[in-house]
Amino acid sequence: MIQLNDVSVRYGDTYALRSTSLKLHKGQFTVLLGASGAGKSTLLRCINMMCQPSAGTIDVVGLGLLQNRRVLQAHRRQTGMVFQQHQLIARRTALQNVLMGRLGYHTTLRSLFPLSQEEQRIGLRALDRVGLLHKALTRVDQLSGGQQQRVGIARALTQQPKLILADEPVASLDPATSEKVLEILRQICKEDGISAVVSLHQVDLALKYSDRIVGLAHGKVMFDAVPTDLNENVLAALYDAKPSTVSEVPTMPFASILNLSM
Incomplete structure (x- = not known):
């Protein structure tokens, strides 16, 4: 579906993402796993050019x-984005925020007017699917x-x-809510x-919900395989590479995490 070819992001002498080639497949739920600062967000944001690569190409x-610009606009129109801090307008209702997902289909002038009934139905159906239809008119x-x-x-x-x-x-959510959000x-x-690429640092959630795990450390892909191939050696490479993130390393044995995630 999407091919990244030798994509890298560099700020001066510092690489946020080193030369990376990945193929993202249709319908696959891919988790980017690693400690804070590993390059997960940079890689994810390169996929829709929210972060401009310093080198390499992305083929859709x-x-x-x-x-x-034309190709990028078409790609962004068919790419939904979910942010850590929600990026919602607090004074607007749930439905008004949801309908902002339709703005990419309209010109700036058209977006100043109310959306069609069909588009409002699309928004209400979306709220229903996440279990919040009853909150449609709530700020x-x-x-x-x-x-x-x-x-x-x-x-x-x-x-x-x-x-x-x-x-x-789910970085700002409690464990039970995190599971509910990822399950939905x-x-x-x-x-x-729908294909999904989700950045996480929680190993147990990555194991439980992903079809594929791409592990990063220091801007480099260290692991790319199915969840069952993840092992303690890989975790050491992902998390021990940056001692300041030791709090993110699982506190229980890897085998226990694996059993809980099945």
Whole structure:
């Protein structure tokens, strides 16, 4: 579906992402795993050019290389984004925030007017799928953090995307809410055949919800395989490479995490 060819991101003498080649497959739920600062967010944001690569190319099936504005706009229109801090407008209702996912289909002038009834139905269906139809007219600043993140997922769904990118979507949520949010996201992606790339640092969640894990450390891909291939040696390479992130290393034996995730 999407091919990254030798993509790197460099700031002066520092590499946020080293030469990376990956192929993202249709319908696959891919987790980018690693410690803070490993390059997960940089890689994820390169996929829709929110972060401009210093080198390399990105090729999207059906569109071609992301090298001009027209192709990039078409790619972003079919790519939903879910952010760590939700990126919602607090004074607006859940439905108003969700409908912002439709703005990419309209000119700036058209977006100043109310959306069609059909598009409002799309927004309501998206809220229903994340279990928040009853909160459609509630201001988002009156919702819990988990509910706000589900509004963010619903907003991405209103784009009717082929791809969803989620940048640390559960980093600010408690464990139970994190599982609920990821369960909803994964189920919707599977039902609709949507590809997903989700950055996480929680090993147990990566094992439980991913089809594929891409592990990064210091801007370099260190691991790319199915979850069952992840082992203690890989974890050491991903997390021990940066001692300041020792708090993110699992506190229970890897075998125990693996059993809990099955």
